Amino acid sequence: MTDLSITPRNLIAADRVNGTDVYNLQGDKLGTVADIMIDKVSGRAIYAVMSFGGFLGIGEKHHPLPWSTLKYDERQGGYVVALDKKVLEGAPTFDDSETFSWTPDYGRQVDKYYNAPSYW
DSSP states (O other): OOOTTOOGGGOOOHHHHTTOEEEETTSOEEEEEEEEEEOTTTOOEEEEEEEESOBTTBTOEEEEEEGGGOEEETTTTEEEESOOHHHHHTSOOBOTTSOOOOOHHHHHHHHHHTTOOOOO
């Protein structure tokens, strides 16, 4: 049986997700989606990497958010997460100036911080 609730409007190209704004429940803009981490085998989006803070790209941090924490809001034209800026200030991050290597331990740390089901 086909799920009639799935339509072409439910799909989006990854390059259109990058740059999409991310808001908290109060409607405050937290950042934008800078990248998406996708499972090579299943093709599922696992993390959205959100840029946060900085000015004109300087001092900007990247926050990996478990994909399950984001909900798309058509009204806002962006993703909404149940987080505030204080939670993000203590969250796992990385910046462009450091050599970063994603590891399963880092992924588990991210999932645990957001109390999300772990991919790992």
